[in-house]
Amino acid sequence: MTILTVALKDLRGRFVASALTAVSLMLGVSLVIASVLIARGIKESFTEGTTDYSLVVGAKGSPTQLVLNVVFRMDVPTPNILYGTYRQLRDDPRVEVAVPVALGDAYQGFRFVATTGGYFAAFPWRRKVFEVSVGRFFRDDAPEQPTYEAVLGAEAARRTGLRIGDRFYEGEELAEYPLTVVGILRSTGTADDRAIFFSLASFWETNEISRKMRVKPLTAILVRARRMSDLPSLHRGLNVSAETQAVFPSAVLLGIFNLLSLAEEVLTVILATVAIVMLLYLFVSLYSATLERKREIATMRALGASRATILGIVLLESCALASLGGAAGILGGHGVAYLGASLLAARGGLVMNLFRMSALEPVVIGSVILLGALAGLLPAVLAYRTDVAENLAPLS
Amino acid sequence: MAQTWPAVALHGVKKWFPLGNGRSLEALNVPAWALSAGSYTVLTGPSGSGKTTLLNLIAGVSVPSAGTISVHDTDIFALPEPRRDRFRARHIGYVFQTFNLLSAFTALENVMLSMMFADAIAKREQRRRAVEILSRVGLGARLSHKPQHLSRGEQQRVAIARALANNPPLVLADEPCASLDADTAREVLAEFLAVCREGGKTLLIVSHDAAVLDAGDQVVDITRINHHAHRMSVGEHS
Numbered sequence A: 001m002t003i004l005t006v007a008l009k010d011l012r013g014r015f016v017a018s019a020l021t022a023v024s025l026m027l028g029v030s031l032v033i034a035s036v037l038i039a040r041g042i043k044e045s046f047t048e049g050t051t052d053y054s055l056v057v058g059a060k061g062s063p064t065q066l067v068l069n070v071v072f073r074m075d076v077p078t079p080n081i082l083y084g085t086y087r088q089l090r091d092d093p094r095v096e097v098a099v100p101v102a103l104g105d106a107y108q109g110f111r112f113v114a115t116t117g118g119y120f121a122a123f124p125w126r127r128k129v130f131e132v133s134v135g136r137f138f139r140d141d142a143p144e145q146p147t148y149e150a151v152l153g154a155e156a157a158r159r160t161g162l163r164i165g166d167r168f169y170e171g172e173e174l175a176e177y178p179l180t181v182v183g184i185l186r187s188t189g190t191a192d193d194r195a196i197f198f199s200l201a202s203f204w205e206t207n208e209i210s211r212k213m214r215v216k217p218l219t220a221i222l223v224r225a226r227r228m229s230d231l232p233s234l235h236r237g238l239n240v241s242a243e244t245q246a247v248f249p250s251a252v253l254l255g256i257f258n259l260l261s262l263a264e265e266v267l268t269v270i271l272a273t274v275a276i277v278m279l280l281y282l283f284v285s286l287y288s289a290t291l292e293r294k295r296e297i298a299t300m301r302a303l304g305a306s307r308a309t310i311l312g313i314v315l316l317e318s319c320a321l322a323s324l325g326g327a328a329g330i331l332g333g334h335g336v337a338y339l340g341a342s343l344l345a346a347r348g349g350l351v352m353n354l355f356r357m358s359a360l361e362p363v364v365i366g367s368v369i370l371l372g373a374l375a376g377l378l379p380a381v382l383a384y385r386t387d388v389a390e391n392l393a394p395l396s
Numbered sequence B: 001m002a003q004t005w006p007a008v009a010l011h012g013v014k015k016w017f018p019l020g021n022g023r024s025l026e027a028l029n030v031p032a033w034a035l036s037a038g039s040y041t042v043l044t045g046p047s048g049s050g051k052t053t054l055l056n057l058i059a060g061v062s063v064p065s066a067g068t069i070s071v072h073d074t075d076i077f078a079l080p081e082p083r084r085d086r087f088r089a090r091h092i093g094y095v096f097q098t099f100n101l102l103s104a105f106t107a108l109e110n111v112m113l114s115m116m117f118a119d120a121i122a123k124r125e126q127r128r129r130a131v132e133i134l135s136r137v138g139l140g141a142r143l144s145h146k147p148q149h150l151s152r153g154e155q156q157r158v159a160i161a162r163a164l165a166n167n168p169p170l171v172l173a174d175e176p177c178a179s180l181d182a183d184t185a186r187e188v189l190a191e192f193l194a195v196c197r198e199g200g201k202t203l204l205i206v207s208h209d210a211a212v213l214d215a216g217d218q219v220v221d222i223t224r225i226n227h228h229a230h231r232m233s234v235g236e237h238s
Helices: A003-013 A015-049 A063-072 A083-090 A154-160 A200-206 A208-212 A228-240 A249-292 A294-302 A307-347 A360-384 A388-392 B051-059 B081-091 B107-118 B123-136 B152-164 B182-198 B210-215
Strands: A055-059 A095-107 A110-115 A132-135 A149-152 A179-185 A195-199 A220-225 A244-247 B008-020 B023-035 B040-044 B066-071 B092-095 B170-174 B202-206 B218-221 B233-236
Touching (some): A003 A015, A015 A063, A015 A249, A015 A307, A055 A228, A063 A095, A063 A220, A063 A244, A063 A249, A083 A220, A095 A200, A110 A154, A110 A200, A149 A154, A179 A195, A195 A200, A249 A294, A249 A307, A249 A360, A294 A307, A307 A360, A307 B081, A388 B051, B008 B051, B023 B051, B040 B051, B040 B182, B051 B066, B051 B170, B051 B202, B081 B107, B092 B152, B107 B123, B152 B170
Parallel strands (some): A110 A195, A149 A179, B040 B218, B092 B170
Antiparallel strands (some): A055 A220, A055 A244, A095 A110, A132 A179, B023 B233
């Protein structure tokens, strides 16, 4: 038997109180972990999921809405622009690459993204690589000859269960234009994992309004300038137009991050309050347990336990409770963060990788144990100073 | 010829309790008293006459206001507190009136706990020794029971086994049978005395029980050794 086993048995002896204290610690730590993971995940998914293109061109309106919708598939789509804008940009000598994008409805919650093969093309400046894990990319069919071929993002394929060769459609009105799965993408860790891609010609044909339009609609155009020095003039030219706006995705992200940092500051205050409440709860729990156990402490002292041993037992109890609550809180926090991330991913296009190794967990568990030891210090000193003879007296 | 030291020797021992405002209550004043090794002494006296205080002083859990107390020729209050704690664990067994078993621990663990504090028996031996001594007091089948699942007689047997776990030469017992019915008290006492006599231990028991008084080598009325037992005095002490 060691003082650790004595401490653990003492905790087991007051199972309900110990369990409640550990659960409250777990809830507090879960809240801290989940909040930090989600805040960090949102930031990272914005950073990693952003486009490599220098400009996003869309209809006049909110720049944030345009970027959130086109790049992250969040928010509601912006109004349409004309396909002619794409042709002008494609032929502009200042533009290296222009990729048209039209966002449609969704199939089982996975957004239809109509585009060209250029969307998936690899360029030296592109970090994101598109590869099919099975099948192939859809063909860039001619406007009057849609093939209705679809390529699914990895998550969309997994969740819908669609496989190569499967035909599918959303809603009765589209029953006569079923799409056929020809490829499934490897995971990119971005909103594209949750998209269903197909050609513009197929999109225009399946959409009743665009089918009737002589000049076909687009949602946005992704533009890469040939030179950095061309960007200001392109940006200006597109923004003076009455119909279009050009947005720097990086500038929009900066604005989002500024908003997030404000939220993070508020979150930090809330989390610090949670930590203090946790600390107080642990302290009160251990303090009252020590008061209740004065007789047992006096008995241990009478059996030969030194004051240091008693101090060690109470501190170990405190640290054991903190470790247990902390470890369970880290697991619980990851669980809550996973649920939160799934919810965000389902509602928007933020794909978070929450389970990468980081310093967060060791730092949190270390801090919780340290705080636990701190909370246990006063009860431990109280136990240390217990008067043996006084507390051994028979109870009246 | 080898010198034989008394098991316990008190010289000029006084104990007073502060009452505040510089006043204190003198509870004990024992100019000199000794217990020979291997003796069985019953301490009697009226309630509040300082019997438990005397036991606590000999056990070293309460510090005398004046005087010296030697146990097997060791002046226990000359030892620094951690060493006194260790000395108590190894040399003095204490049986309480209300057993004072630790409720979170089984009978076996209560006994082993005492060995852990003494650190006098090798860890691998502690369990064997605890089982042996619990079996000796008739609790071989109750090792894994917690105190609340034992009868009062069984609880006191565990307390006795715990006091004897480190094979201490001196055993102190404060009204060990007071919480038991007459039949159980007789059984427990018989086992307790048998185990102590087998081990040649010095036994000091506070009791008013006739059976205990009859079994003692000597019966000492505390009023004979404590000059303040019959007149608790309030005074000023420096």
